[in-house]
Every structure is written in structure tokens, then in C-alpha cells.
Amino acid sequence: MILTISKSFRYEREIKKSRFVANAFHAASTARAMEFVERIKDPQASHNCWAYRIGGEYKFSDDGEPAGTAGRPILGAIEKQGLDRVVVVVTRYFGGIKLGAGGLARAYLGTAAECLRSADKQKILDYLTVKFEADFDATGSVHAAVEKQGARMVGERYTESGINAEIEVEENSAESLRTALLEATRGKGVFTIRSRSRNQAEGEKK
Structure with missing residues (x-):
């Protein structure tokens, strides 16, 4: 840390x-x-x-x-x-x-x-921006999984094949998010890591 x-x-x-x-x-x-x-x-x-x-x-x-x-x-x-x-x-x-x-x-x-x-101290956390693609009918499940995992939806667009979501998640929670999204879409989604960044966790003091 x-x-x-x-x-x-x-x-x-x-x-x-x-x-x-x-x-x-x-x-x-x-x-x-x-x-x-x-x-x-x-x-x-x-x-x-x-x-x-x-x-x-x-x-x-x-x-x-x-x-x-x-x-x-x-x-x-x-x-x-x-x-x-x-x-x-x-x-x-x-x-x-x-x-x-x-x-x-x-x-x-x-x-x-x-x-x-x-x-006063606060953590510096590593974040990943990931892309998740799924069918239209999985949109609600994708949103629910993102919220439950404490991640953040930073972009969302729709294509002919379905939803294309851009999500920011703490790096050590990325695998858990991936599992949750694939379970929510019954294994039909595509999870891709796009970029990595380092940000502060606001208000977290030690």
C-alpha cells in the first residue's frame, strides 16, 4: 500500500x-x-x-x-x-x-x-479502466454488477450487437468485477482491460 x-x-x-x-x-x-x-x-x-x-x-x-x-x-x-x-x-x-x-x-x-x-495520510490506489461488451438484454444486470462491486461506470454506448460499457475499478477488485459481470451475462460478455491509472482515495486517512 x-x-x-x-x-x-x-x-x-x-x-x-x-x-x-x-x-x-x-x-x-x-x-x-x-x-x-x-x-x-x-x-x-x-x-x-x-x-x-x-x-x-x-x-x-x-x-x-x-x-x-x-x-x-x-x-x-x-x-x-x-x-x-x-x-x-x-x-x-x-x-x-x-x-x-x-x-x-x-x-x-x-x-x-x-x-x-x-x-494526515491517505492511500494512493491503482485503478483499471475496463471495457465490457454484452447483449442488450444484459444492460440491467451489467449496471447492477458494477454497482455491487463498488466500481464506477464512466462511459456507455450502444452498438448493433449490444452494450459497450467503460468501467473504472480498483485494480485489486478487477478480477472480482470480471467474475460478477460474466456471471451476470451467463458467460456471454467480453471483458477487456484498457488502461491503468493511479489516483488518490479521497478522505481515507491514516
């Missing part, structure tokens, strides 16, 4: 007089992630370090901190919690005491991790 955060979240703490402020945001694309980074950056801060992971894409920045002490640990916090479509910016206001490379890495990792742990 893959999770994302359901809404932006802010977390702040002080470490040896330096103030670390983490802001986490859900981003469906790299463009949205970078928009958030630019919006959150504080030009008055010592450093604005960030990282994002969106599907197979990831990127991070140390923003002037020693290499490997900020951006990579922030990305590690995202990955360790199994999150996707997430961007985190950790802003540091230097307090006059140097933390050293190890101390910096722990500070950025810990601040990002606590921010993400405290944020």
Missing part, C-alpha cells in the same frame, strides 16, 4: 539554537512540487533544503549545506515512511552553533520525518 499526505503540514523545532521548519505538501507532478518549493522558500533563512518523490522521479537540494547533509536525508524520510507524491522543504535559521555533518544530517532527517509522521 502506497500513501501520500492528504494536506500540507508544518512542523518546527530548535536544535542547538538553530531553528528548523519543515513544510510538507502533496504534489501530483514535479511541476507542482517545484511550485511549492519556490513558494515556501524564505530568502531571509540560512538554507531552504528540499526533496520530493513522485512515482519513479525524485530530486533534492542541499541549498548550500555540506553535500549529502540535507536534501538526501529529507528524501530518506519520505522513502522510509513509504510515501509518494510528496515534497518536503526544511528551512534552517542558523543560530550560531555548528552541528557538524552528522548533526546536520540527523537534524534534517529528524525534522522531515517528524513532519511527515504527524501529517
